[in-house]
Amino acid sequence: MSRLQCISPIDGSLYVERELASAAQIASALAKAQQAQQAWRRTLLKERIAIGRKAIAAFAARETQLAEELCWMMGRPIRYAAGEVRGFVERASYMADIAEQALADIKVPEKPGFIRFIRREPLGVALVIAPWNYPYLTAVNAVMPALLAGNAVLLKHSAQTPLCAERMVEAFTEAGLPDGVFQYLHLSHADTEQLIQAPAIQHVAFTGSVPGGAMVERAAAGRFISAGLELGGKDPAYVRADADLAHAVETTIDGAFFNSGQSCCGIERIYVHESLYDAFVEQAVALVKQYTLGRSDDPDTTLGPLVKADAADFVRDQISEALAQGATAHIDPATFTLGKRGTPYLAPQLLTGVHHGMRVMTEESFGPVVGIQRVRDDEEALALMNDSEFGLTAAIFSRDVETALALADRVEAGTVFLNRCDYLDPALAWTGVKNSGRGCTLSSVGYEHLTRPKSFHFKTQL
The missing domain is CATH 3.40.309.10 (Aldehyde Dehydrogenase; Chain A, domain 2)
Incomplete structure (x- = not known):
């Protein structure tokens, strides 16, 4: 089985080594996510938010450990590393604060004899592919609202920051998130591309290079799934x-x-x-x-x-x-x-x-x-x-x-x-134009990209 190695930029030492997921492990994770999502989407939104807030607290409690790991994995000076943990808390908390309003039924003008509204439904299983440069901040932008909206999430982190995926899942597990709703996979590029093509994946949130975004679009071509791409900048x-x-x-x-x-x-x-x-x-x-x-x-x-x-x-x-x-x-x-x-x-x-x-x-x-x-x-x-x-x-x-x-x-x-x-x-839409990508995370608009609208048109008078 192939392995990933995180070589620390501080001194060139091997900091983390992990086995890459096998085909059987990937298939198992997909099956668990699909099954768990069916129950998770039926969980009351208030309960999903409560678990999310507990996960935020569990994550924040590890600030010193997480900062040190960031420092060694990707080279952030230790004097600044804890700032990313606090940024995670800020963004995740805001998305929890607005979840009920952002996911509420959309009302339309009343019409005698009818009940009409639009409901936001979760997409299903979302794949979040996060980079090494801001590994927690880029991931939380999609992970937190995806979970609160009722989706299951598979998180694939950069080989440079594998512990970030593990620590995020640990925090949500400690908070009582049901098994299978949020999982991580350490994957090769080829396996990541294959995973995007899996029928169970209904959304991809990718942060990375322009060529990486092009890979996501090629892999998802013809599947008619949604994809959020945050790519390069100048x-x-x-x-x-x-x-x-x-x-x-x-x-x-x-x-x-x-x-x-x-x-x-x-x-x-x-x-x-x-x-x-x-x-x-x-x-x-x-x-x-x-x-x-x-x-x-x-x-x-x-x-x-x-x-x-x-x-x-x-x-x-x-x-x-x-x-x-x-x-x-x-x-x-x-x-x-x-x-x-x-x-x-x-x-x-x-x-x-x-x-x-x-x-x-x-x-x-x-x-x-x-x-x-x-x-x-x-x-x-x-x-x-x-x-x-x-x-x-x-x-x-x-x-x-x-x-x-x-x-x-x-x-x-x-x-x-x-x-x-x-x-x-986090109150504003995070999005780009041209080769900086498409789609949106954060703000109430971000929830729109992690759900699909479903219209209810009931005739009540016969």
Whole structure:
């Protein structure tokens, strides 16, 4: 039987090893999920919510353990790792808070002699495929509402973060969730693709790369099932002439470098009005130089390693290519002694003199690098922001709310921020456009993608 190995980016050691599920184990999990879902969907919503809240509490109680495991599995600095546990609690709690309202029958105007309404029914068995970069946050977006809506869930996590799937299931099991309703499977890519084709699977929630999303669509083709795809991003920020400069610098740089830049909604390109450009660059460079690149288990580290050495070398190649094309690097990599080619440790970099002929401004980097480009006005900034195959989030920094709103209405993105970035508000729909995917999680709209409408049309007077 094949095995998965989680190699820690901290020191290259083997951190977790697990057997991949066999064909018999996959078939058994599917059968259990189908059977359990039939009873789970008939469980009162209040009871499902109560179990969900107990699971949230059980998960939160493990914060220290979960943070340490995250640190070792994917390289998040230990000083920040617990934040993901708290984010999980925030999102899961909100989806529980709104479940009764979001899943309530939809009333239509009264008509004499008839009873008419629309009910939201669970889809059946949902397959959630989660990535390593925010393994709990990306998973909970779909898992919690899917369960509360009456679906059974199979969770497949990245081979880099296998413990995350196990810990989530453990929390729900401790909360009293019936056996079979929520299970995890450690799978190969080939087995994952086959699982999508299984008749029992009625929904797929995938977070990952654009090629991974294309795989999901190919595997599900002709099955007429729903799929939610959160894919890549090359998210822009625009700093207008009237922005609060210090706030814009602090917020965009944090948005670009948090989690070593390994965030689908992180800031990957910044456009600054020419009147603020020089001051912005000066302050941004000073801020980036304050980062401490180091082992994730060191509490002084503010910039950890990337998940793998080849991911870091990919970003290095983007930077080298941009420099060859005329960009200017403002950070001396030698000042970050750990950052060496062939290792996951990568010095942060801030580039100017960039343009959209460079890969670093158009291709997802997923690392600690950001390009800053000077713009003349709103129209030039808007054209550059929209000049991308991606459209997950975008950020505008301005004191003029009305003008920012008018600009935001023209930005091609699933979420547009004003004076902030890189945050998911669970009350708002999390979605993307273009190659950033389709579908939606979170908010009341997220429940619509995990249920199907069923109309009831009763004639009561004969």
